Amino acid sequence: MTNALFDLDDPTSNNLTEPKLSAQRRMTLRKQAALERGQHPLSVLFGHLPLHKDAAPANDRTAAGLRCGSCAHRGPGFYGYPKCLIANGARISNSANSECRAWWPACHDYTPRRDA
C-alpha cells in the first residue's frame, strides 16, 4: 500500500516539521502579496485590480490616503458583512474572503462617499 491513497506527506520532507498554515492565513498572505505588487487585495479573488494613484500606503493603516472605508461602493452584503458592491456584486463571493476591509488602500474604482 502506498501513502498516495491517503494523500500523506512525504515523511522525509521538511513539511512535517513546519506548521501547516490555515486556509484563512494563506488567503491573508496572498492579499498582502497583492498589495506589495500594487494590486488591491480583492484582486486575489477577482483578477487584475490596480490600486488608486492616491491610495493610502498598505504598510501604514493610519496614514493619509484613499481607503475602501470611505468609498461609496463599500456597503453591507447579504449577511451584513462589508463588501465591495460595485458592478452588481461582481466582487462578492459567498465567503469571508471577499469581505472588504475599511483600512485597505483604495482600488482604481474608488468613488468618495458623500459623507466622507
Ligand code: SF4
Ligand atoms: S470600489 Fe471602493 S470599496 Fe470597492 S474595492 Fe475599490 S475602493 Fe474598495
